[in-house]
Amino acid sequence: MFKKLSLLLILTWSISAQAAVVDELLSSYKSEGAGNFSASNGEALWNKDFPDPKEPGKVRNCSTCHGKNLQAKGKHASTGKVIDPIAPSANKERLTDAKFIEKWFKRNCKWVLGRECTPQEKGDFLTFLRTK
Amino acid sequence: MNNYRLLPVYVVAFFSLTAHAASDVAPVSNILYKNDCSACHMAYQPGLLPARSWQKIMNNLADHFGENAELDDTDRKAIMDYAMQNAADTSSFKRSKSIMKSLSSNDTPLRISETKYIKRKHRELSNKHVKDNPKVKSLSRCEACHTKADTGSYSEREINIPGFGRWDD
Numbered sequence: 001m002f003k004k005l006s007l008l009l010i011l012t013w014s015i016s017a018q019a020a021v022v023d024e025l026l027s028s029y030k031s032e033g034a035g036n037f038s039a040s041n042g043e044a045l046w047n048k049d050f051p052d053p054k055e056p057g058k059v060r061n062c063s064t065c066h067g068k069n070l071q072a073k074g075k076h077a078s079t080g081k082v083i084d085p086i087a088p089s090a091n092k093e094r095l096t097d098a099k100f101i102e103k104w105f106k107r108n109c110k111w112v113l114g115r116e117c118t119p120q121e122k123g124d125f126l127t128f129l130r131t132k
Numbered sequence: 133m134n135n136y137r138l139l140p141v142y143v144v145a146f147f148s149l150t151a152h153a154a155s156d157v158a159p160v161s162n163i164l165y166k167n168d169c170s171a172c173h174m175a176y177q178p179g180l181l182p183a184r185s186w187q188k189i190m191n192n193l194a195d196h197f198g199e200n201a202e203l204d205d206t207d208r209k210a211i212m213d214y215a216m217q218n219a220a221d222t223s224s225f226k227r228s229k230s231i232m233k234s235l236s237s238n239d240t241p242l243r244i245s246e247t248k249y250i251k252r253k254h255r256e257l258s259n260k261h262v263k264d265n266p267k268v269k270s271l272s273r274c275e276a277c278h279t280k281a282d283t284g285s286y287s288e289r290e291i292n293i294p295g296f297g298r299w300d301d
Binding site: 076078079107 | 171172201204
């Protein structure tokens with residue numbers, strides 16, 4: 001009983017920590033000029049292919065490293081390092097650290113899109129990902 | 133009698149010497165360094181490259197071997213300082229010294245696998261062991277064969293090449 005209760009508490013705590021971190025990021029994106037956020041636009045960005053600047057004819061997208069299934073582990077395209085699932089339902093550490101989220105947005109948007117993502121794109125993506 | 137009184141000192145001295153000998157390069161002791169580097173690859177020990185190499189690497193994270201590895205400036209400087217302060221040129225560990233001896237003073241290698249010492253140590257390997265081996269692929273994946281690489285230990289008896297097993301010279 002006590003074990004169940006504490007598990008529930010931990011779960012609630014991690015979900016609310018996640019909600020607070022994401023909500024705060026979303027409102028900061030709005031203050032940077034973004035409008036309302038759309039999960040379906042976020043999903044479209046997740047699935048979109050961008051030309052690979054290194055290998056003509058090939059494409060890069062989010063799943064190049066994170067894999068097609070958001071709840072499964074991914075694999076770094078060049079080093080082969082295993083990447084823990086990106087979906088918060090499969091990995092409770094996801095979306096709990098604003099600094100971590102911004103660090104990887106910067107790196108991965110530049111690698112996939114060839115530029116930083118806009119506040120609108122980042123907000124759409126987080127709105128999509130938090131439901132996964 | 134006097135000799136026995138000193139016995140604990142000898143024992144401690146013996147174990148600290150062997151403990152040191154087990155590590156070929158100083159193990160990573162900085163949490164930020166370990167966590168940030170190992171997000172994508174093994175956190176290579178700073179003692180595998182000279183300070184000038186770490187400086188160059190940490191000043192060009194936007195193109196980190198073709199990847200973007202940018203950090204905020206506070207973390208970047210902390211990681212660069214740790215790497216430079218523990219680099220091969222000031223280390224007393226044996227492989228660090230060997231790596232330094234194999235470089236000329238104006239060499240600033242960006243890849244550990246480009247240093248003459250590391251090249252020489254791996255010259256008997258062929259493509260089937262590394263490049264064409266799906267579980268290895270590249271000399272940069274130390275931990276694929278050196279089973280204790282993450283602790284700074286690269287001894288020959290700890291080698292296990294996937295698909296080939298132990299390595300004997």
